[in-house]
Amino acid sequence: MNFDDFFRTAFGKSADSDYEPYGYQRRLAQEPWPDLPEVPTGMGKTAGVTLAWLWKRGWRQGGRGSAPDSDTxxxxxxxxxxxxxxxxxxxxxxxxxxxxxxxxxxxxxxxxxxxxxxxxxxxxxxxxxxxxxxxxxxxxxxxxxxxxxxxxxxxxxxxxxxxxxxxxx
The missing domain is CATH 3.40.50 (Rossmann fold)
Structure with a gap:
């Protein structure tokens, strides 16, 4: 499972839908944590940070799928x-x-x-x-x-x- 599929599942969207995270949400999950995410209101900061945190902690659909990131x-x-x-x-x-x-x-x-x-x-x-x-x-x-x-x-x-x-x- 990749982060886009993980994100879609969290929002109840099917794998074949075109629903996907914004670029900054994907970067939050795949790159080191930024010092300060500068994102306008209404652009999904709560979802972006929460789902990136879950991803970095190793949680996947149904349970822990990988070892947690030591920096998270x-x-x-x-x-x-x-x-x-x-x-x-x-x-x-x-x-x-x-x-x-x-x-x-x-x-x-x-x-x-x-x-x-x-x-x-x-x-x-x-x-x-x-x-x-x-x-x-x-x-x-x-x-x-x-x-x-x-x-x-x-x-x-x-x-x-x-x-x-x-x-x-």
Whole structure:
């Protein structure tokens, strides 16, 4: 499977369709990570980065198809300014993972998606922090992610602050 087929599968398109990634999305998957991707709004940055990250981590349709790229971290972290964007990114990520057959829960050896925003179950349960060896997508609001990055996790036990700080680094 090549990246174009992987991309089509994530979007639910057939292999014989002419649906394909933009050139920059393909380059994200096949070349080293850029310092700063400069892409206009509405051009598929979330899909491009998320699917390139999955590809570089070795995930293919149905499971891990190759060894992970050593320069690509286990966690993909999306820090967004508004709840509506967080919810949209979560829906998209879950849909892509589901179509690829690699969506899972923590502890299942698949890719899980976690919300870090006020009132979400992941903030209360923090199951994502219990499986540091697994690939995960963390999507959160700025306040939740920044407070954890500053080792002052908002709305959580102070004894867990260093754990969340470490897993977000």
């Amino acid at each position: 971290p286990r966690r993909l972290i999306w820090c967004l300014p508004m709840r509506v964007l967080v919810e949209q990114a979560e829906r998209n990520a879950r849909d892509w993972l589901q179509r690829l057959g690699i969506l899972g829960e923590p502890g299942q050896g698949r890719v899980s998606v976690h919300l870090l925003m006020g009132g979400s179950e992941d903030v209360k349960n923090a199951t994502w922090a219990e499986y540091p060896e697994e690939d995960m997508i963390l999507i959160g609001t700025q306040d939740m992610l920044l407070s954890r990055a500053l080792m002052r996790g908002y709305g959580m036990s102070r004894y867990q602050w260093p754990v969340h700080f470490a897993w977000l680094q």
